[in-house]
Amino acid sequence: MTQDEPRRAVSSAPGKIYLSGEHAVVHGELAIPCAIERRAMVTVDPRDDGRVRVSASDLSLSNFTVEYEQLGETLEPPRVDAPSGLVKDAMRYVNSAVAQARDALNNETAGFDITVESEIPLGAGLGSSAAVVVAGIDAATRAYGVELAKDELADRAYTAESDVQNGNASRADTFCSTMGGAASVNAFDCEQLQMPSEVPSFVIGYDGDSGDTGALVSGVQDRMKHGSVKSTIRTIGDVSGEVRGWFRAAEVEDGQPSDELLDELGHSMDVNHGLLSAIGVSARSLDEMVWAAREAGARGAKMTGAGGGGCIVALPEGDVATIERALEVTPACEQVFQVDVALTGVRVIE
Numbered sequence: 001m002t003q004d005e006p007r008r009a010v011s012s013a014p015g016k017i018y019l020s021g022e023h024a025v026v027h028g029e030l031a032i033p034c035a036i037e038r039r040a041m042v043t044v045d046p047r048d049d050g051r052v053r054v055s056a057s058d059l060s061l062s063n064f065t066v067e068y069e070q071l072g073e074t075l076e077p078p079r080v081d082a083p084s085g086l087v088k089d090a091m092r093y094v095n096s097a098v099a100q101a102r103d104a105l106n107n108e109t110a111g112f113d114i115t116v117e118s119e120i121p122l123g124a125g126l127g128s129s130a131a132v133v134v135a136g137i138d139a140a141t142r143a144y145g146v147e148l149a150k151d152e153l154a155d156r157a158y159t160a161e162s163d164v165q166n167g168n169a170s171r172a173d174t175f176c177s178t179m180g181g182a183a184s185v186n187a188f189d190c191e192q193l194q195m196p197s198e199v200p201s202f203v204i205g206y207d208g209d210s211g212d213t214g215a216l217v218s219g220v221q222d223r224m225k226h227g228s229v230k231s232t233i234r235t236i237g238d239v240s241g242e243v244r245g246w247f248r249a250a251e252v253e254d255g256q257p258s259d260e261l262l263d264e265l266g267h268s269m270d271v272n273h274g275l276l277s278a279i280g281v282s283a284r285s286l287d288e289m290v291w292a293a294r295e296a297g298a299r300g301a302k303m304t305g306a307g308g309g310g311c312i313v314a315l316p317e318g319d320v321a322t323i324e325r326a327l328e329v330t331p332a333c334e335q336v337f338q339v340d341v342a343l344t345g346v347r348v349i350e
């Protein structure tokens with residue numbers, strides 16, 4: 001750790017998809033998240049009056065802005081043109097990141113001017129909050145001359161997310177966003193997986209909606225009183241085990257996964273989607289997009305993240321455009337885009 005003069009710092013961090021294991025990971029099962037090249041960029045300028053001011057734009061694909069000032073615990077009402085639930089959530093994550101940065105700096109009155117620019121739709125299952133929290137803590141601490149080790153950054157980002165989600169958060173989103181690439185995550189252990197040199201890209205379908213992660217996680221918790229839901233959660237963990245095995249098999253194939261191996265990954269994604277539907281976290285729009293992608297020839301497709309609305313991820317075979325077109329004409333689908341795996345996690349921009 002070094003202490004320099006306070007100065008502007010800018011960091012970016014990637015969003016993520018789940019290849020397998022969302023929700024089950026909250027109950028101690030294995031998950032395989034994978035970082036994607038859709039980033040949140042956070043610029044932090046130190047302020048000497050102890051205040052925090054946040055302005056954010058592009059927090060959803062349809063763009064909106066959030067501005068508020070914080071002095072101690074008092075928030076001024078935000079000036080916004082976005083659904084208030086989403087804005088409230090965004091502010092809670094930023095506040096939680098500020099608390100972690102102040103704690104790391106050992107300076108409860110450190111002031112920040114924070115600008116968030118994000119390419120990741122909010123609450124849509126692509127890890128927008130984790131990316132903002134990771135990049136935010138990194139930039140806010142560096143602005144005061146403190147460089148956190150990646151392990152500590154991932155840990156603090158997890159604590160920030162978990163505080164907002166009343167303890168119902170796994171380390172998957174924040175670890176993956178900090179480290180980049182794919183990871184194998186269970187309750188306590190997070191490990192980066194060796195990426196094949198020929199990394200497949202994915203197609204995302206977005207219904208323009210968002211789910212409430214906290215409510216969806218509690219819903220699953222309630223349904224765990226049914227033995228069938230409990231055993232489905234365990235089976236999701238087994239599927240994640242297969243996906244982790246997939247990365248090892250790809251390594252054996254010199255990092256160039258064969259067609260058969262890619263089909264295996266697609267199959268695991270299909271099974272995982274069915275299991276997520278079974279525990280009640282999919283939505284009609286997500287199911288429609290999953291089916292559209294499959295019928296257009298995807299090797300596999302699944303919802304990603306907490307569900308209830310948001311995004312699906314499809315693993316294409318051959319012509320990506322066919323799947324993109326099929327999603328574009330699916331009534332439930334509002335946006336379609338292709339994403340590459342982000343091999344780098346948090347990145348220092350300035």
Ligand code: MEV
Nearest residue numbers: 022023168169170305306
């Ligand atoms: C949300 O992106 C994924 C969940 O598994 C919650 C979590 O892991 O914190 C639903």
